[in-house]
Amino acid sequence: GESVGLHLPTLSVQEGDNSIINCAYSNSASDYFIWYKQESGKGPQFIIDIRSNMDKRQGQRVTVLLNKTVKHLSLQIAATQPGDSAVYFCALSNDYKLSFGAGTTVTVRA
């Protein structure tokens, strides 16, 4: 099965700075790599995905980078805001199923 891990379980960021959240995976057969955000007491919410044949994709204030050579995925959040405080999960997709990593808790300092 898939194995998805994260480099750091927690990340503290000053408001206005950029955040970088990292994720490592062991199986490169996935079609897509995805990031989800989970705010306290809520279900996860889709942020952005990237197809396996791409190395970069940008969204609104977010950029996902994929390095298949070293099996590494990252999420960059520009100008981090208090509303970005949450747990962030990377996930791999195969056959319409997702495998989630353990999550990184991001805390934004005022």
Next chain:
Amino acid sequence: NAGVTQTPKFRILKIGQSMTLQCTQDMNHNYMYWYRQDPGMGLKLIYYSVGAGITDKGEVPNGYNVSRSTTEDFPLRLELAAPSQTSVYFCASSGGGAEAYNEQFFGPGTRLTVL
């Protein structure tokens, strides 16, 4: 649209009791999923369904059962509750197609404690 709704929000069960966690979506999604999330962990897939009448096991199906008689509803049944089933349970749905299933829409979760 209400999206994905789950009931109940909280429940305490005694060991050996049974219960059904309800899940309903109003987005006409074919794909539905049940996950459990233990403290500090990611989500583990319990069961999923690709359409009415079709269900399949995920990563951690033991101790659970599901049914999918309609597109909208995907209940999860716990037959003999055990302390190891203490967790937060999330239901999710997604559309079909090449990328659509990457974006799963999650309910607010059910927090279950088995004592």
